[in-house]
Structure formats: C-alpha cells, structure tokens
Amino acid sequence: MQKPLILVVNDDGINAPGIRKLISIMNEFGDVVVVAPDSPQSGKGHAITLESIIKCDKINIDDGPQEEYSCSGTPVDCVKLALNKILKRKPDLCVSGINHGSNSSINVIYSGTMSAAIEAALGGVPSIGFSLLDYSLEADFSESEKFIRKITKSVLDNGLPGGISLNVNIPKSVIGKKINGIKICRQAKAKWIEEFDKRQDPKNNTYYWLTGKFVNSDNGEDTDERALENHYVSVVPVQFDLTAYQEISKINNFI
C-alpha cells in the first residue's frame, strides 16, 4: 500500500522548533514534503503575494527523510505552490505548525498557520493546524506529541468532511499537571483590545507598535478558551464559508 503523502507548513518559518518537531512526528506516518516560509510570517492571515515574485527552493536542514522547500512567500502561498507546482500528487493530509503561541478563538483569522490549513482544505486536502500555548522558542513540545499523533491518526484513518480544517490548540506544559484530554469545541467570542504604543523616531516622526490585550467575554462551556483553561486540548472544526446564514432573511427585510 502507498504511504500517505503529508504536506507540512507553518508561519513561524522553516527553521522554527515547532515545525521541526512536527516534521519528525509526521515522518512516522508517511512521506513528508515541507513547503514553509523562509522567515517568520506570524499574523499574515490569508495574505497572498500578488504584487511581487515568490522564490521557492529545495533545501536540506536535517537528516530526516522528508523533502523540504523554503519559500519567500506567505504561508498561504506555500500551500498554493505545494499543491500546484511541487507535489506530484494531491496530498492525503496537510498539517500546519506547531505554532509557537495560541491560535484559539479569534486568533484563527489573523493566523498564518491556520490560514495555511484553511487554504489546504479549500484545495480539497484534509488539514490540521497545531498550536502550543507557549510563545517561547524553547517551548516544551513533549506533552503535545501524543495528542498530535492521536489526532493525525484519526484524520488519516477517517478523513475530514469536505472543506473542513481542524484548529488544534494545546495547553502549555506545566510541571506536575497533566493534560486532561481532547475536547471538540466552538470558537470562543473573544477579541483583542489594541493598545498601540506611540513613539517618535530620531527625526521626530510618529510611529506605532501594535500591542494588545486578549479579552474573552464568552462564558460558554463549549468554547476552545474554556477547554484550554481546563487544561484540555481544544479542537475546533473550521470552515471557509463566511456566510452568516442566520442573518440572510433579516437583512432581506431592510435592504
């Protein structure tokens, strides 16, 4: 039997510890091709490169059996290039991450990691984005591994409904506290309250740094934020149809 073909992508860049860990896990499951950004692309959302060129070259980073390509484009560009130019056949799975930091709740729309997974789903490839709630480049991925293996195996065995990606967030490792399991959730209604840091450059021109505070006002028991608070892995099935079906008739009444 042919081994599964697995595409690996991320937004932290091809050298980030998170993607190196994910590649090593995926090598257990099938033939792995990595197409990932050559530099960090956090917060790039679903951006694509329309006004400039994209470079994408084969590269050798470690001794693993995977084939790797380093790409100057966004995470979504990486997936488009992989599906349309690099891979010889449609992959059986696309995994994105392991992201250094949370992509739970509203973070999903800013996340290059999740946008790459969503782009794969758009291309008809079952996909999973994995994120660890730890921004550190020295993050401890050891507890994540068994959950990544379990979810990957389930998706390879069962597939996913068409057009669906899984947004998987994993609690940060805490000494003496075990992850309680996995919960399938909905996206919490949380958001960022921006706090732009206004500064003057040496020529006295104003500039800003985007900073902010994450605020969750959603008390639902079934949200990803609640699962993570309770030290569960959260899994949200995500779609790219943004239509608010429930509002169509209401809007028909006044436009």
Added chain:
Amino acid sequence: MQKPLILVVNDDGINAPGIRKLISIMNEFGDVVVVAPDSPQSGKGHAITLESIIKCDKINIDDGPQEEYSCSGTPVDCVKLALNKILKRKPDLCVSGINHGSNSSINVIYSGTMSAAIEAALGGVPSIGFSLLDYSLEADFSESEKFIRKITKSVLDNGLPGGISLNVNIPKSVIGKKINGIKICRQAKAKWIEEFDKRQDPKNNTYYWLTGKFVNSDNGEDTDERALENHYVSVVPVQFDLTAYQEISKINNFI
C-alpha cells in the same frame, strides 16, 4: 442631532479612484474619517503588522470635508489604528472600498477590503465592503453610486446584527444594460485554480508569479456569483466565527 461618524478604508490605497468615490458619497451621510493604506494592499487578507512599525500621518488629498490619514500598515492595521487611536468616538459605520475588482465568493478570505470590514465588525462597528467587478483604475463607478447610497442608508437607519459585515459586489458597467437590483445571497462555493508562472531570473534562479483561474462549480440559485451573472448587486452577510458547527458531533465520533 449628531451626524453619523463614518470610517472609510480600502486595500487599493488611499489614492485609488474607488476610495475617492466612496469618500465623496460618504460625505453626504456624515462626518467622514479616512484611514487607508499608503500603497496597494490587495490580497493581504487579515494580515496585521507584528514585526515592524506602522506609520500613520494626517494628509490632505482633496478639498472634501473629510479628515484623512495615510497608513503604512495593512487594511486591518488601518481599522485597528482608527478605532483605537485616531477616532475620538466609536464610528456609526465603517465602509471599505470601493474595491477595484470582485470580492465575491471565496475572494472574501483573500481580500484586504473585506478583512478591514470584518475587523470593524469585530470591533462592534457595523460595516460594509463595496467592490466593483472591474479591475481597471478607470472603472466607471457611476451606476454603483445609487446602490452604495441605498445600502449605506439602510444600514445607518437599521444597523446590522452584532459582528456582521456586508460583502457587497456590484456588476461591471455595461453600456445599454441596467443593473437589475439587489439580492441578499450566500457565498458561492467557488475557488481559484492556481497556475504559477515559473521563470528564471538573470542569474538563472527560479522564481514564480502567482496567477490563476477562477472556477465556480456551485449551481445554487442563491449565491453571490449567480446574482452577479444575472446583473444584480450581491450582498452577503459575513461573520468572523469560522466554527463549522454542523461538524462538531461528527468529529466527536472519531477523535
């Protein structure tokens, strides 16, 4: 009575004819503040600027009464800056566009114009993205005007459900053919089939241009693509909750 405060943004840049037209229409409805990118930002999706600084300076482009700011960031950065630093109170409406080119069906997720509108909705501001199905910078906006006025007035009078943006696409002007009206629609299940153009640079390195073909395989009568084909203005209510609720129980069965 206080006049409505209207935030205007786009992704084609503050000098694009589409936003200039939109500003002139919005001046009829209220006090207008423009915060828009200083250069074209098409295809930027929901990207935000995390790794570099953002500049945003007051600028005077024409004699209109509006207040304007030109911003080095993405369309979503513009909205965040406007809501959190520039505007003295929460606006009554955010309009984005008029985009030069379609943002119907799947284009909504790549579009900086629509991502800006969605970001405003996230901030609790009713929002509308307007796009004309004509990429030309000399596009004829004259037929669009009355539909933009009608939809803007409806939203100012009635508001929108919380967290909802309207994705409004307007057919290209065709001599001798009038727009038939407005239809409230769902997002068509269409997608782009990429066709990367592979080239060699003068040093013989490979690079790519992203090109593609738009393919609509959705025959539904209620889609935005169908409305536009039939020469109607399409209006899709759009939300930022990406949860595929209908799949939660299915996924619970196998993970």
